Amino acid sequence: MINTNNIANMAGSYCRLHLLAACLVLFMTVVFTGCKPGIPGRYLQMDEMADILYDYHVADGMVQTNFDSPDSVAMRAYSISILKNHGVSQADFDSSMVYYTRHTRLLQKVYDRLGREAVERGGQAGFTDLTENADTTNVWKLSTAFVLSPYLATNRISFEIKADSSYHEGDRMVLDFDAQFLYQDGMRDALVVLAVTYANDSVEYVNNSISTSSHYHMQIMNEGRLTIKAVRGFWMLSSDRAMPTSSATTFKLFVVSNVRLVKMHVSEPVKKPEDGNMSPDSLELPKLDSLDRRRPLHLNDRKL
DSSP states (O other), X not given: OOOHHHHXXXXXHHHHHHHHHHHHXXXXXXHHHHOOOOOOTTSOOHHHHHHHHHHHHHXXXXXXXXXXXXXXXXXXXXXXXHHHHTTOOHHHHHHHHHHHHHSHHHHHHHHHHHHHHXXXXXXXXXXXXXXXXXXXXXXXXXXXXXXXXXXXXGSEEEEEEEOOTXXXXXXXXXXXXXXXXXXXXXXXXXXXXXXXEETTSOEEEEEEEEOSOEEEEEEEOOTTOOOEEEEEEEEEEOOOTTSTTOOTTSOEEEEEEEEEEEEEOOOOOOOOOOGGGOOGGGSOOXXXXXXXXXXXXXXXXXXX
């Protein structure tokens, strides 16, 4: 005979087990969806951090423009004013910088926002009215503004452009950009390289060491009038951790903006012979038949 009480107890235990499992799944779902990784509330959030750093960017530009040499006292005054306007203490800003430098992905997102804000608020400098079909063409397709820091994951940006049918023999390449250091302390040192690989696999390059905020213009002349195969280059910010005056808790940013990579098509000059190297055959002398021939004058023809 079947014991109905045992069956009822087993069915009840089975239902309770399923209910407990469902509750556990619901609890874990709530926990994992509600605890997404984010920035702790005691630190500045990314939007506010980008706004503050952009104000530093503007202030540094004012210092560079209004003073013959970088004025640390003036920049310090601007820094105090910026933090006061944002309602942030120096201690909160410094601790936030330490947090972001330890989380390079978050720091890169701040840099990206800062770069976009620099493009939105700032204008383009250098070449103007460039079209894709003109002899002077801006071939830069990446972001026209970006930010580097002296840390390994964010201290370099490179580019490579493959030449297409719009490139011709003798084309020159020009890299044009603005560079600005936003440093509380430490050594300012960056390197930029522009290189061109030609169809015969030879390489021509120019480089420039950057230590001051300024506008920079680099050009590859292509004097051999070769066909360009590819254009490469990079910006790299040096690390100053070995410097005794450098601090790990202060921000160090290298802002590059208004980037233009211009392809210039230059027609081959017409060669003119120099005066000293002209051969007799090249002289346009009058033909003998065109000369006014005259009979020689004899003495007996003269009238005395």
